[in-house]
Amino acid sequence: MPSLAVALMLCAGCGDSLRTSIGGQITRADGSPLVGATVTARSDATGKWARAVTDADGAFQLGGATADDGIEPGEYYVTITEDRGDMGQMPATIPARYAKRTASGIALTVAAGESQELNLQLDPT
Numbered sequence: 001m002p003s004l005a006v007a008l009m010l011c012a013g014c015g016d017s018l019r020t021s022i023g024g025q026i027t028r029a030d031g032s033p034l035v036g037a038t039v040t041a042r043s044d045a046t047g048k049w050a051r052a053v054t055d056a057d058g059a060f061q062l063g064g065a066t067a068d069d070g071i072e073p074g075e076y077y078v079t080i081t082e083d084r085g086d087m088g089q090m091p092a093t094i095p096a097r098y099a100k101r102t103a104s105g106i107a108l109t110v111a112a113g114e115s116q117e118l119n120l121q122l123d124p125t
Helices: none
Strands: 005-011 021-027 038-042 049-053 059-062 074-081 107-110 115-121
Touching: 038 059, 049 059, 107 115
Parallel strands: 021 115
Antiparallel strands: 005 115, 021 059, 038 049, 038 074, 074 107
């Protein structure tokens, strides 16, 4: 499987919430931001999920600004779905595998009160 450049930075114990916040930036292999993509983190254990849409810089934020917002601690897999317009008429610019739980290759574990930065440069294959 082709490599996926992933950078994770942890801030253990940040804040006093039991929930976590995950943010970061998604770029294509050429470094250009992936705009309007849906980033979803889902837990198989709890069925809980969080979703965000990338902005003009490819940045996203899962979790929130209040103590009751955010993602519960646990293991999550991450999928990325590209906005291809109404009816999917625009050509894909990232591989379809990133939209599949079993093929995306992106997983993370978060602890209570932890914030994570997930910066991804997506492999073109």
